[in-house]
Amino acid sequence: MEDGSRAFVSVADSGEWRAMKSVCWLFAAALVVFVGPALALVETYDFSDPELEVRYQNLTEELRCPKCQNQNIADSNAPIAQDLRRLLHQQLEEGDSDAEILDHMVARYGEFVRYRPSFGGVSIILWLAPALLLVAAFGVLLLTLRSKSRAATAGVASLSVEEQARLQSLLNKAEQDS
C-alpha cells in the first residue's frame, strides 16, 4: 500500500523540524491510531479589523487541508495548511469577500478543499436528501397512522357506550401505573 507515490514529504520551514517531521509522518502513517499531531500553532495573525478575525476563524474551519487526514486548515500544522492560512490572511486584508476567497481556493485545489459541499452539480443531492427523506418518512408515517386509526375507531365503535366508558376508565388506570 505504501508505494513510492505516497512517500513524498511536504513543505517544512527549518532544518531539524523538516527531518523530524518526515520521519514522524512516515512513522505515524504506518503505525498509529491517531494520525495527525495535536495542534502546534505556528503562527498568529494580527488583523486590522476584529470582524476579519472572525471571518478568518470561520474560513479556516470551512477549508480542508489538501494533504492531511481529514483536518481543516485551522487545526492542521502541515506546511501547506500554514501556506493557505497565510494566503487567507492576505486575501482578507485585501478585502476579498468570502465567496471570492473560496472560489480562489477551489479553482486551485478543487471541490475537495471545501468542507461545505457546493449547491451545484452532484452535491445538490446531498442538500436535498435530508428534506426528501423527512418528507418521505413522514408520508409513510401518515399513511400508517391513517390505516391504524381507521381500524381503531372501527374497533371501539363496536362496543356499547357503557363498555366504552368502562374501557376508558380501565385504560386510564393502567396509564397511571405505567
Place this chain on the structure above:
Amino acid sequence: MGPRLKLFLPLILFAMMAITLFRGLSLDPSEMPSALIDRPFPAFNLPRLGGPGLLSQADLEGQVSLLNVWATWCVACRVEHPYLKQLAQRGIPLFGINYKDNDADAQRWLDELGDPYRFNIADHEGTLGLDLGVYGAPETYLVDATGVIQYRHVGVVDEKVWKTVLEPLYQSLTVESGAQ
C-alpha cells in the same frame, strides 16, 4: 406479493451500499486530481535559478514538457532525481520548479546530483505552487505545447509511473502538437 416486496427494500438498499463500499476498497481517498487539468498554466513572473532574468509561463510554450516540483528538503525528490536525469537524457523536455527553497542550497544540490532541468523556476515563497495547487513535493505536471496542463502526478516519478501513465500521454500530446 405486493406487501412482501416492500420488505425487500432494506436488502436492496444494503446491496447498493455494499457495492459502493466494495468499489471504495480499490480507490484511494487521499489521491487528489489537479483542479487545473485542461486549464492554462498559471501566469507567473519568477526568477530563474542560477541565472539572470525572469521566467514566465510563456517560456513553457512550444513543446510538450514535464514540470517537476522539487526541493532540497524533500527526501523523495532525491529518490526520484536519477530517473529524471534518465528522462532528460532521452530528450524529454524537463523543467523544474524549486519550491520553497533557497537558491544556494538548490544550486549545490544540482551541482552534486546533476541537473536534468532545462531551467528552474525559483519559487521561494511558494506562490506559483499555490496557484498550481501544489500540496507537497515531489509533483510532476505534464503540460502541452500550448501551455495547457494535461496531467499531474503526485509523488515520485519512476520507471513504472513513466511507462504506465506519463509516457503514453506524453507521446499522444507530442503527436498532436506535431500535427499542428
Place this chain on the structure above:
Amino acid sequence: MMPEIGHFALIIAFCLTLMLATVPAWGAWRGNVIAMALAPTLAIGVLVFVGISFGCLASAFLQDDFSVALVASHSNSLLPPIYKFAAVWGNHEGSLMLWALILALWTAAVALFSPSLPLLVLSRVLSVMGAIGVGFLSFSLVTSNPFARLLPGTPVDGGDLNPLLQDPGLIIHPPLLYMGYVGFSVAFAFAIAALLGGRLDASWARWSRPWTNIAWGFLSLGIMLGSWWAYYELGWGGWWFWDPVENASFMPWLAGTALIHSLAATDKRGLFKSWTVLLAIFAFSLSLLGTFLVRSGVLTSVHAFATDPARGMFILVFLALVVGGSLTLYAFRAPAVSSKVTFAWVSRESLLLCNNVVFLVATLTVLFGTLFPLIVDGLGMGKVSVGPPYFNAVFVPLMVLLVPFMGIGPVSRWKGDDVARWRSELMIPAVVAVVCGFTFPLLHAPYNIWVALAVLLSSWLVLGLLQDVWRRLRNASSPARGLQRLTPGYCGMLIAHLGFAICVTGVVATSQYSVERDLRMSPGDTQELAGYEFKFIEVTQVRGPNFTADEARIEVSRDDVIVASLLPQKRRYLATGSVMTEAAIDPGLFRDLYVAMGEPIGNDGAWAMRLHYKPLVRWMWLGAIFMAAGAFTSVLDKRYRRQRHVVQSGNKAALHGA
C-alpha cells in the same frame, strides 16, 4: 511461551464459537434439547478462552515482551504501566481482541442472566451471537494475528505508544464504545431469533429491552468520552468534528435511540413488531459498518487505524453475510400483514413513531453524508469533501424538530389521547419555556437567537417532565407513596430526557458563545478574553516519566481576583521525539477556560498561545452521563425480574409449538 498460549487459546475459542454458532441453532431447528442446552456452556467456554488469550496479550505488553510484534510497535519500556495495559487496544489487532472479549462477555451474560428465557429462544440467540464471534475471531486469526512474533531480531525497545493515546481516555473510551457496539448485537440476536422462530410476537421485545438499554447507555458514555478526550487532548478546543470515524460511532447511537423507543412500543403494545426488528438489524449493522469504515481505509480520517484494503475486504464480506443474511431473512420471514393492534392519530404511539422518523432520517442523513465522497469518487465524478458545515446545517434542524414531540411524549397516553388534554396539561410549561427562551439569553450579551431557541426547547422538555412528575405525585395518596410508584422505567426516562435537554443547551451555548483568540504572548503579557484576564507569568522546563516539556504558567483572574493558574505544556516524548501540546483547562460547571501553547515565536521567549472561553461546554458531557444513567436506571425495573417463575413449563410447550 505466553504468546503461543494466547494464540492457541484464541484458536480453541474460535472452535468453540463455531460450535456455538451451529450446534444450538441446529438443535433449535430439530427440537434437540441436548444440542440446545449446550449453548450456555459453550458461551462460557468461549469467554474463558478468549479471556485467556486476551490475558496473554496483556501480559506480553505489561512485561515488555518486544518479541511480540505488536508490543514492539506500540509500546515502550518507559511507558507507565497503565498505558502499557491500555496499549493492548491502542492498535488494530489488539482492539479486535477487545471486541472479541467484550462479545464473549455479552454472550456469556445473556447465557447466565436469562433464566426466564425459553431454551428454544436462548439457543437461537446465543447461536447468532456465536456466529458474530466466528466472524471476529476468524478475522483476527486470519488477517490480524496479535501474537505475531519478531524472532529473531527482537528489538531492544519498542516504538512507543502514540503520545496522543497516552492518556486516561484511551483506558476507558474504546472499552465503553465496544460495550455499546457489541451490546446492540444482543438486540440483533433476539430479533434474528424471533425471525427464525417464525412467530414474531412481542416477547422478544420484552427480553431485549434491558440489554439494549444497557448497550445504548454504554455507547452514550463512550461517545461522550471520545468527545471530551478530543477536547482536552487535541489542543484546539473542539469537541466534535463529524469525522467519518466519529460518525461511525454516532450512527449506531442514533439508530439505537430509535430502537429503544420502538422496543418500548413493541413491548407495551405489541406494535411495530417487524419495524422494530428492522431497527435492531439496522443498529447492529451500523456497528459493523463502523468497524469496516475504521479499518479499511475507504474514508480518510484522523482516527482510522493503520488501514489495509485486504482487511477491509474481509470485513466487507462478513458485513455482507451478516447484514445481507439478516435482511434476507427479514424479507422472507417478517409478517407482510401489519398487526391488528390499532391506535389513534393522537396517541403516544404516534409520538413514538415521530421519534423513530426523526432519528431514522438523522441516521440516514449522517450515513449518506459520510459515504457521499466515496459514492462520488466511485462514480468517477471527482473528489468532494463533506464536513462540519454540512452536518451542522442539516442535523441541528432535525433535532429542533424532535424536541416539541419529546415534550409531549411523557404526558401522552397509549392508544388514544386528546389534544385538548395535552393543551391543558402542558400550557404552563409551554408558556414558561417561551418566557425563559426570550429572557435567558439577555443575561449574556450579545443576544443570540439560537441560544434563545435552545433554551426554549430545553425548558419545554424539563418543565414538561417536572409537570408530569408533579401530576403523578399529586394523584397519589401521599408524596411518599407517589415516589414509590415511580417505577425505575419511568425514572430512567425522566433522567435520560433531562440529560438530553442539558446536552442540547450545552451544545448550543458553547457553539454560539465560545470566544477564541490565537495570539503571540511573551512572559509578562496580559490578554483580556470574555471578562477574564490571562496573564502569562513564565515558562519553565519540566520532566515527566517519558517526556520533557516547556511549561508555561498562565494566571487567570476576573475582577482582580485570581480564579485559576493554568499550566499548559509543550511536550517532547523521549522515545519517538514527537512533540505534542498539552492544553491546560480550568473546568467549571458554567464555563471552561482553556489555554494551549503553540510554537515559540522568535528568540525572546514569546509563544503562540491559543486562549478559549467556553461557556457550558461541560453540560454537553453531563447531559450524556445523565442519558446513560437514565438508561441504566430503567433496567432496574422489576418487571424484568418478575418472569423467573413463568417459564419452565412454557419451555416444553414452546418446543412443540415452534
